[in-house]
Amino acid sequence: xxVLGIESSCDETALALxxxxxxxxxxxxxxxxxxxxxxxxxxxxxxxxxxxLIGPLLDSLLKNACPGKDPWQCIDRIxxxxxxxxxxxxxxxxxxxxxxxxxxxxxxxGINHLQAHLLAADIENSLLYPALGVLVSGGHTHLYKMHSAxxxxxxxxxxxDAAGEACDKFAKAAGLPYPGxxxxxALGKRGRGDAAMFPRxxxxxxxxxxxFSGLKTAGMLWLAKNPDAHFPAGDNPAxxxxxxxxQPLCDAAxxxxxxxxxxxxxxxxxxxxxFAPRSIVVAGxxxxxxxxxxxxxxxxxxxxxxxxIPRPSLxxxxxAMxxxxxxxxxxxxxxxxxxxxxxxxxxxxxEDWILCRxxxxxxxxxx
Ligand code: KG4
Ligand code: ZN
Numbered sequence: 001x002x003v004l005g006i007e008s009s010c011d012e013t014a015l016a017l018x019x020x021x022x023x024x025x026x027x028x029x030x031x032x033x034x035x036x037x038x039x040x041x042x043x044x045x046x047x048x049x050x051x052x053l054i055g056p057l058l059d060s061l062l063k064n065a066c067p068g069k070d071p072w073q074c075i076d077r078i079x080x081x082x083x084x085x086x087x088x089x090x091x092x093x094x095x096x097x098x099x100x101x102x103x104x105x106x107x108x109x110g111i112n113h114l115q116a117h118l119l120a121a122d123i124e125n126s127l128l129y130p131a132l133g134v135l136v137s138g139g140h141t142h143l144y145k146m147h148s149a150x151x152x153x154x155x156x157x158x159x160x161d162a163a164g165e166a167c168d169k170f171a172k173a174a175g176l177p178y179p180g181x182x183x184x185x186a187l188g189k190r191g192r193g194d195a196a197m198f199p200r201x202x203x204x205x206x207x208x209x210x211x212f213s214g215l216k217t218a219g220m221l222w223l224a225k226n227p228d229a230h231f232p233a234g235d236n237p238a239x240x241x242x243x244x245x246x247q248p249l250c251d252a253a254x255x256x257x258x259x260x261x262x263x264x265x266x267x268x269x270x271x272x273x274x275f276a277p278r279s280i281v282v283a284g285x286x287x288x289x290x291x292x293x294x295x296x297x298x299x300x301x302x303x304x305x306x307x308x309i310p311r312p313s314l315x316x317x318x319x320a321m322x323x324x325x326x327x328x329x330x331x332x333x334x335x336x337x338x339x340x341x342x343x344x345x346x347x348x349x350x351e352d353w354i355l356c357r358x359x360x361x362x363x364x365x366x367x
Contacts, residue, residue, distance in 0.1 A: 001330050002066075003077045004100075005323025008050040008093030009085025009113050010138070011041050014319035015054075015061045017075070018327040023123055026320045027061045029053050036178045040168075047088035054096050061319075072104045077335065079326020082110035083343025084140070090342035098338055107335040107356050109326045112349045113317075114140055115152055117283040119328065120321035121308040122149065128279040128306065134268055136292065137284030138164035138179065139345055141210045141264075143271050146281065149328035155271050156208025163260050164286045166212035170219040170256055174249060175231035177238050185289050186242055187231075188257045191250030193291070197222075198259035203266045210267060215259055222252060254291070261295035269299060279306045288315035329353070 002024075007014040011034075016026035031049045035041045066074035080097035083090055094110075101108040118133045133144030133152060141158040161169070164181055171180020176187075201214035223229070229248040234241050268280065280303070282296050287309050300307035314320060329335070335356030343349050 001076050001327060002074050003079050003109075003323050003326040003330055004061075004075050005111070005319045005321070005326050006054070006078070006080040006093045006097050007113075007317055007319045007322045008054065008089050008096075009081045009083070010089060010317060011035055011046050011049075012317040013050050013053040013057055014317060014322075015057050016319035016323040017061065017065055018320065018323035023320045023323065025061055025064055026318065026323075027057050028318050029057060032179060039172060039178050041086070043086045043088055046086060047092055050089055050092040054092060072106070075104070075106055077109055077326055077330045078106050079109040079111050079322050079329065080340075081113045081116070081322055082340060083113060083349055084345040084347070085113055085342075087342055087344040090344070094340060094342050098340070102338065108338060108340060109329050109334065110336045110340045110353075111322050111325045111329070113322075114142055114284075115144075116321040116325035117315075118144065118146065118152070118281050119149055119325045120310040120314045120318065121281045121283050122328075123310065123314060123320055123324050125308050127281060127308055130275065130277050131279045131281045131308075132268060132271055132275075132277040134264060134280065134282045134287075134296070135284045136163045136264060136282065136286035138162060138168065138181075138286075140284070141212070143208050143267060145271075145275060145277075149325070150332045150334065156210065156267060158210040158212060159202075160211050160213040161216055163210070163212060163264065164284070166216045166219075166260060167257070167286065167289075169216050170223070173220055173223050174229075174253075175233065181286060182288065183238055183242075184253045184257065185291070186239070187245050187250045187253035188291060189254075190242070190245065191247065191252070191254035193254035193258040194251065195255070195258060195262070197252065197255035200259055200263045200266060203263060206270075208267055208271050210263065212260070212263070215256070215263070219252075219256055226252075257289060257291040258295075260286070261289070261291045264292065265295050265299050268296070272303065277305065279308055282307065282309045283315060285316045288312040330356070
């Protein structure tokens with residue numbers, strides 16, 4: 001089973017091929033530099049970039065695929081992110097995937113982007129189920145009970161800001177360019193985390209939801225009270241100016257990230273009071289964070305269960321996770337009709353897959 005995965009939900013255009021032995025090839029193009037000029041993702045610009053890049057990226061992906069054969073004879077399924085994400089961006093990827101499916105008579109599979117992030121941890125390891133899934137990205141913070149690669153229940157989620165958003169907003173207010181999460185991590189490595197400096201918001205309750213707005217406000221107040229503790233402005237890239245960052249800002253970054261990581265761990269621990277997972281999976285852009293990785297390693301050790309976190313380059317948006325999620329869906333016999341819809345952020349993803357058995361569905365008969 002060879003699955004082409006296509007990702008275009010936000011500001012990365014990415015494609016990959018996943019076969020029975022894992023990821024065969026993968027390409028990704030980030031638009032971060034373009035959106036950095038505006039301090040955040042500009043949806044219209046992002047869609048246009050996807051439309052510009054997706055064709056050439058497919059060409060370069062297929063160059064080395066299926067040596068000696070027509071790649072379209074080898075590809076069994078086309079998997080594409082259907083949401084959540086920016087609607088215009090999703091539509092570029094979905095329209096592209098549908099056109100390929102129709103042209104080559106290959107079944108289509110719509111992928112839940114959040115669940116695919118968790119399955120990025122399955123690329124270099126085999127996950128143990130049931131697993132507790134902790135999805136921490138720029139726009140989402142979800143806890144999942146993962147029954148298998150294709151069956152997952154949401155146990156809790158953020159009621160306001162996501163963990164990544166809380167990091168990016170603090171970083172922006174401190175003078176760091178977008179997206180600031182990774183730079184905050186770099187500053188934090190130069191500082192000392194103080195557990196008393198910032199709150200663990202929304203933990204004095206008995207639910208599994210998150211709220212990071214209180215932490216964000218505490219961060220903003222601290223920055224307002226410490227006008228000298230800001231990142232130095234300059235023309236050269238921020239990474240080259242890291243050693244000019246004032247020590248109090250580095251300490252605040254370490255403390256802020258500790259608050260984010262411990263808040264995630266408190267709720268993850270609480271989720272495990274209700275069911276006994278065989279492993280913990282942490283994924284999404286914020287899973288690249290060194291403090292998050294360290295604190296979850298401690299939690300997994302206390303619980304005597306393995307922790308699966310994708311390597312940092314697979315934590316952010318990528319095509320490999322979509323191809324892998326598509327491969328699992330395909331093996332479970334699932335696909336979608338060509339009426340597959342895009343699902344923007346905040347809307348539930350419908351369970352509208354159909355059973356896909358040979359002979360392939362007759363797409364020409366569909367509207
Ligand atoms: O999963 P992702 O690439 O995109 C979404 O689906 O949202 O996550 C992006 C988020 C951004 O908020 C970015 O700042 C954050 O992940 N991020 C980090 C780190 N690397 C990326 N946050 C903290 N520490 C990092 N090392
Ligand atoms: Zn993502």
